[in-house]
């Protein structure tokens with residue numbers, strides 16, 4: 443915790459460009475979640491042979507929906523811009539499942555079965571340990587020169603590494619934010635809540651007064667997104683899920699019970715609809731973007747999605763505010779934001795590695811990074827784009843980035859999928875009221891301990 447605190451203080455002191463400062467954030471957060479040694483690209487094993495990047499060929503790209511629909515679908519826009527620059531490389535999109543767990547399971551089955559497609563896949567920042575340990579991704583550090591990695595905001599490369607090899611080329615970073623309806627708060631003279639308790643009572647009041655259908659919507663389904671939400675409350679309550687070496691779980695604690703008790707109380711108090719226990723990002727997003735909730739916990743893209751008609755948003759820019767997440771009363775401000783994001787990985791069985799390398803280099807270059815940040819509100823991974831004043835000014839989310847305080851998931855172990863399942867299944871049972879928060883904490887501890895003790899199983 444002390445490292446993230448130090449980072450937060452440093453950013454406030456510097457008061458510089460939002461995203462330039464956020465680069466420092468990523469260093470500390472990602473180094474905290476990585477299992478590998480060292481804190482810089484210097485720890486990367488040198489490339490055995492550097493791939494030639496081709497200017498012709500084809501790439502089958504697997505990517506889950508990012509933001510936007512139809513012609514405005516971010517993936518379609520990116521492919522169009524890439525093919526304009528490389529007219530002799532044809533990119534075919536395979537739309538992957540929105541749910542990161544289903545996406546991962548599908549890819550792991552295909553790749554471990556020897557499939558040569560997809561050539562390139564967009565994969566979660568929590569995958570490098572598992573995919574690296576099980577040869578499900580090509581070590582990119584064996585394909586790209588060491589100089590390639592210096593373009594990225596510090597920490598992201600470390601987070602994409604496992605045992606000295608980099609497996610993912612960072613595409614965009616995600617952080618959790620609080621989105622709120624400025625117009626509803628203004629009407630009641632309510633300040634933006636900075637504690638969870640205040641957020642809960644504001645939500646209850648707004649719903650009770652008939653000003654909005656629901657108070658606070660978030661991701662409570664039994665899936666990875668619930669682990670992200672839980673990590674925020676858990677860290678706010680002073681807890682952490684494992685020890686640093688990932689050799690033991692630390693989940694049967696007062697902090698874990700406090701976090702789960704509060705999450706359940708959001709439902710029983712009426713601050714959140716009972717349906718949040720079945721919500722993933724799209725359901726939470728659509729509820730808020732459709733004007734049916736006062737508050738939303740979601741990732742960076744939610745501001746653009748809520749205010750862009752072609753992305754399904756029905757709200758105006760003047761109606762939507764963004765702030766760091768709250769914390770528990772009495773804890774230091776602000777609350778913790780979980781760190782997420784997506785990288786590009788190459789299938790080790792791909793027959794088009796040279797074209798794949800061209801594609802991923804372009805996607806981690808300025809043109810693609812500007813499309814993702816200015817067009818859709820994703821936090822760029824490339825320092826030069828983060829530092830651009832035009833990018834920082836393009837979206838109110840980016841001005842909040844220096845004020846967030848990050849907490850990573852415990853993803854530096856190949857056992858992470860089972861560890862996360864131990865968390866989200868039991869928190870979800872407590873949300874649904876089928877187990878008490880303390881029983882859920884005990885069950886999390888037991889299942890997480892089992893996961894961490896299986897040293898050879900990557901949880902495929």
Ligand code: GLC
Pocket residue numbers: 542566567568616666667668670723741781782783784
């Ligand atoms: C977002 C994050 C990703 C996380 C997922 C959970 O896509 O970028 O890291 O695992 O949400 O739903």
